[in-house]
Structures are given as structure tokens and as C-alpha cells.
Amino acid sequence: MAERITREDALTREGFRHACHIMLYGDSSAKLFGKIPIKHIVLMQMRFDGLLGFPGGLVSPSKETLEAGLSRELHEEVGVAVPVGVDDHISSCLSQSPSSPRLITHFYIKKMTEPELKEIERAAVTTATDHGLEVMGMVRVPLYFLKNGGGLPYFLSHSFICNSRAQLLSALLHCRLLSQGELEKAVRQAEQMRRTHSDDPH
Ligand SMILES: O=c1[nH]cnc2c1ncn2[C@@H]1O[C@H](COP(=O)(O)OP(=O)(O)O)[C@@H](O)[C@H]1O
Numbered sequence: 103m104a105e106r107i108t109r110e111d112a113l114t115r116e117g118f119r120h121a122c123h124i125m126l127y128g129d130s131s132a133k134l135f136g137k138i139p140i141k142h143i144v145l146m147q148m149r150f151d152g153l154l155g156f157p158g159g160l161v162s163p164s165k166e167t168l169e170a171g172l173s174r175e176l177h178e179e180v181g182v183a184v185p186v187g188v189d190d191h192i193s194s195c196l197s198q199s200p201s202s203p204r205l206i207t208h209f210y211i212k213k214m215t216e217p218e219l220k221e222i223e224r225a226a227v228t229t230a231t232d233h234g235l236e237v238m239g240m241v242r243v244p245l246y247f248l249k250n251g252g253g254l255p256y257f258l259s260h261s262f263i264c265n266s267r268a269q270l271l272s273a274l275l276h277c278r279l280l281s282q283g284e285l286e287k288a289v290r291q292a293e294q295m296r297r298t299h300s301d302d303p304h
Pocket residue numbers: 121123154155156157158159160161201202205207236263264265266269
């Protein structure tokens with residue numbers, strides 16, 4: 103578990119790098135197969151390294167505010183301006199990831215309308231400078247449960263960068279997109295799948 107600190111504390115720490123990432127989400131009226139309500143759109147991305155993560159990147163607080171840096175990174179990755187403010191800040195954590203030492207991860211959440219999110223998805227493949235390079239594509243997180251672990255449990259059994267999986271789980275709870283019980287079920291089923299797949303011959 104990454105250690106949580108305040109945004110103010112984070113900005114006084116010396117010798118740390120700062121990464122800012124954001125979950126863009128909104129409500130949806132769409133139905134999968136015409137019957138299963140999608141309910142919410144939650145955007146993540148497939149990164150260049152094959153890991154899932156949120157849009158965003160490294161920011162230098164000595165040169166720009168965290169939010170201005172995040173907006174700049176977002177513009178490169180999703181191709182449109184998405185204004186981010188201090189009010190969108192949710193958490194700051196000292197990363198415990200061995201591959202990212204001395205890193206503070208700042209996390210933001212922003213609610214948007216379905217047409218705004220669809221516009222971001224379109225721009226991410228048309229105008230975004232990072233498309234096909236640092237970012238292989240935006241993906242929606244399936245929040246429903248299908249037979250045999252389909253939907254959210256399968257999604258959670260993929261590999262995620264740094265603490266982005268924990269960021270996703272806490273954001274789904276924070277925004278009340280899923281209940282604590284549904285999240286625990288998804289995590290449990292994802293864990294079972296990982297164990298099953300690790301037995302598969304390669
Ligand atoms: O979605 C995320 N949540 C939390 N940390 C992340 C996420 N994506 C990347 N990171 C971490 O943030 C740092 C910067 O990564 P990223 O590749 O996004 O930025 P960059 O394009 O500025 O290098 C890396 O150390 C990475 O481990």
C-alpha cells in the first residue's frame with residue numbers, strides 16, 4: 103500500500119519526482135448487447151509498455167503548478183484541452199513501487215458528460231501527438247459483471263503501472279460507481295483468474 107500524504111506536504115518534499123494522473127469519467131445511457139446497462143464511462147489507457155494506466159505524466163512543480171502540468175500532459179495524450187483544477191485533486195501518495203523510487207503520485211478525478219468523453223476518445227486517435235507512441239489507445243473500464251469473471255474482474259486481472267490499479271479501485275468507491283461489496287467481489291475474482299492463468303502452459 104502506498105503511503106498517503108497531503109498535497110501541501112508533497113510539495114514541500116525535496117528530491118522527489120511528481121507524477122499527476124487523472125480519471126475522466128461520466129454517466130452513460132448505453133446498454134451492452136442492448137440489455138446490460140453500461141452505467142458509467144471510465145477512461146484509462148494502454149501505455150507503450152503494455153501496462154494499463156491513467157492519462158497524465160511527470161510534472162515539475164518548480165516550473166508549473168501540478169494542475170497546469172497535468173493539463174499539458176493531457177493535451178498531448180488525449181488531443182484536447184481538459185482544464186484541471188485543485189478541486190479535482192483526490193490523493194497524493196509516496197510510491198512504494200521499486201521501479202519508481204522517490205516518486206509522489208498525485209491523482210485527480212473529473213466528471214464529464216457522455217458527449218465530452220466521446221469527443222476525448224475521438225481526439226485521442228486523431229489529434230493527440232502521443233497516439234501510437236507513448237499511448238497505444240484509450241480504453242473504457244468495464245464496470246459490470248458477466249459470466250465466468252467477464253467484465254470488471256477480467257479487466258482487473260491485467261497488469262497496471264505503478265499504483266494505478268489502487269487508484270482505480272479507490273476512485274470507483276469514492277465516486278460511488280460501485281459498492282464496497284461489488285469491488286471486493288471483482289478483486290477476489292480477478293485474483294482467482296490470475297492464479298488460474300499462472301497454471302496455463304506458455
Ligand atoms: O496511472 C498512473 N498512476 C500512477 N502512477 C503512474 C501512472 N502512469 C504512470 N505512472 C508513474 O508515473 C511516472 C511517470 O509516468 P508516465 O509514463 O505517465 O509519465 P511521462 O510520460 O512523463 O514519463 C512513472 O514513474 C510511472 O510509474
